[in-house]
Amino acid sequence: SEPIRVLVTGAAGQIAYSLLYSIGNGSVFGKDQPIILVLLDITPMMGVLDGVLMELQDCALPLLKDVIATDKEEIAFKDLDVAILVGSMPRRDGMERKDLLKANVKIFKCQGAALDKYAKKSVKVIVVGNPANTNCLTASKSAPSIPKENFSCLTRLDHNRAKAQTVQQRGAAVIKARKLSSAMSAAKAICDHVRDIWFGTPEGEFVSMGIISDGNSYGIPDDLLYSFPVTIKDKTWKVVEGLPINDFSREKMDLTAKELAEEKETAFEFLASA
16 A cells, blocks of 8 residues: 655654654554654754654664655645654743743644645644643644544643543653653553544544544633544544533533633744734
8 A cells, every 4th residue: 555654743852752662563553554753853953853763763664665864844844744842841840830831832833734735634643742732732723734534642641640540640750750651651651642542443432532622512711622432433532422421520620621721822923923
């Protein structure tokens, strides 16, 4: 079959390092799907990225038809089938959430515009870099010619942790123990998320995904990027309706919606002035 073009941004980083091998060995898109893998990072990281490129070549993965490492958006976003946006501005010590948001709005506005200009209109965009919901919404708004249903963000890590019953404060604990964020489990969560989009969810199962909230039946305001339970078929998600919600969950859901709405408002102020 024809190779698909898959972009990973922040490709010189920790999470991407754990992710790229799984994409290249067929764990995500299947054992008979050839791939052209595109790696994007910022210019100062190009030395590191060349090392990653050499390692991928040394793995001699038969499905990898080509690996392209670049710091240029017009090369990275060209004719994409899938874009996995891992790179974002990490939170530094003493950094206000607002400053973090401003830096990321800038990044995801540019990447959204690049998707709009260079990628296929059918591209599936998965945003991983935090704050993922708002970054995803920013990218989507900056790519008006790509259906907003094509954008999703990662909430799968919490879903996987909940399955393993370790969700409470697990991220913080891993950072403390490893002095690095939980890159391996994040990479696995990304693989699961993308594989589910590509192949659909197993019969009778649903997964969590951050998607556009328009027209949902759970009382979440429209035009937010919000985590819903979904089933996926033919690369199209559908929200699972009618799950029972107790008072505790309702309160949590409304609080999250309120926080995301506030974050969105701040982001869009930056977006208008960016």
